[in-house]
Amino acid sequence: MAVVTSSRKKAFNRVAIVSILLITLIFLSPLYWIGTTAFKPRSLATTVPPTVLFQPEITPFIKLLTKRVQLTKAYDPAIYAASPWYEQRIYDGGERILRVGPNIQLSQYPNRFMNSLIIAIISTIIAVSMGTITAYGFSRFKMAGEADLLFFVLSTRMLPPIVVAIPMYLMYRVVGLNDTHIGLIILYTAFNLSFSVWLMKGFMDEIPKEYEEAALVDGYTRLQAFFKIVLPEAVTGIAATAVFCFITAWNEYAFALMMTNRRAQTAPPFIPSQIGSGLTDWTVIASGTFLFLLPVAIFTFALRKHLLRGVTFGAIRK
């Protein structure tokens, strides 16, 4: 009997492992496409079946970051030899980098990328700090209607954001926040705040209030106790909350598409706008997407130590 069960169990385990591997493969395939295509020569980008072995090159990234025009004159070996290596790569593809005087013209991508960084970082900082302080208040002080207030905070997340997009757009137009960094920062902060409050409240509740009270009795003010004792204890929660807020702000597409078009446009609406009708250079799209993925990966990786404890949402006690 026992033998039967264990062999059945083994078979089940094998099936489970194989299916998990398969699902993982399916999930990872877009990433694989982006990761490889970003380094492919243009000619190999859309081959069927996909080319697996190729000489990786940096050309898509040069194209991504610069403004280019089609060569109108015939290929000139003298110009080619005089150009720096990155211009030669472009030259090879029958294009040249646009210059105004001696200055290379950058594409819009670096600017959009910076917009994304500025907006995501600032809105994350604001949402997390406000969330931390609010959560501390909710966690430590008794107030009338505490549960109702908390529910109200949460309820701001219940409406699908896209429902309010049009009224928001109209309001933003009236107050002049359309296509501004501040406009998106406010929007993303508001969007992340409820989440940040709720997540931080859980972490704050985990910190024994005796820690601060000991500091109070020892001659510190409540504010000093907060900064000296509570914040360092809450660092895990802050890191986890920051990662979630950052990812939300960084990836947001719909509002960015509607609210911005030039000055404050972020990378998510910008990248697909580069997909033209006819001759789309997929290597450039892939390299743009590849760079876009990096900040979240780096940020998450940098905070992984805290996240491992953080994402269990306090299930593990010290």
Next chain:
Amino acid sequence: MAHIRLDNVTKKFGLHAAVDGLTLDIADGEFFVLLGPTGAGKTTTLRLIAGLEKPDDGKIEIADQDVHQWSASERDVALVFQYYSLYPRYTVRQNLAFPLKSNARNCSQAEIDERIARAAKTLRIGHLLERKTDRLSGGEMQRVSIGRAIVREPRAFLMDEPLSNLDAKLRESLRAELKELQMKLKSTFLFVTHDQIEAMSMGDKVGILNEGKIVQVGTPYEIYNKPKNIFVASFVGSPSINLMPAELANGHVTALSGKLKIVAPRSKTNGAVTIGIRSEDITVGPKEQVAAHIHDVENHGVEKIVTLRVDDQFFKATAPSSLELKIDGTVKFSFNPDKLHFFDAASGASRA
């Protein structure tokens, strides 16, 4: 050094009064133990004195000053918490230095080092100073918690069951150390515990707290020998006092369905009473008065605790370990009439 006074202090949580009209007077330099069962309001009392809670009613004085308007940091009392008093990411030294670095004290680095060294020597934690506090044993943690209080040289020490998480042996030795420390520092100690042995062995004075009210304040001797009511009598002493219904009439007390008859002091009024007698005041031996069934025998080394039964009434007596006692056998016993406690059958108040 300070004299602490609580005058009719009440603290409510919702409708429930955790501390209910509490009046307490702790003399300067006294080791006062607040003893009570769980939920009696001991922690709440300490928190009120420390300034972590505000009373709903009543007055708290420290060193003859009304401290109602004072924040916790201004009161200059040290509080050793029941749980979590050390910061896990700090070393022992940083934990000890923490109270000294506050604006309220503003010690120089030289003075901080000196005070830490002195406290470490007193508590014998010198070898632990550079260790993170989450790497300490329970006993070491308790010492460091106490150390955090003594480096401050506060006006009074408030301690909330600081020994409760320790094993019996360690508890005993720390108990002695704390008592010694208090004699050395000559400061006011308010020590909270639910352990009656701790209370009786450490306190200059013991206050018994129940349901937010002080039931009795007295020296350990008074508490043990002159309990004010049944609650106090049964709360202190181990094994706990034997209680049984009895009848007082004409200078005699009759109990155990008439089998036991003892001469009672004349002053007592007649009627139904509850008598209490401690196990050590019951003598067991072949020459005693009344026969009882031996229900159980516990060997405690120096002595035996024997549970006796007369009809349906069980009670415990202490017998010398040399005495031969068999479970389900019979033995004779008698009560020491001078050590009999009389309580009102209805209210439980002492009839002394």
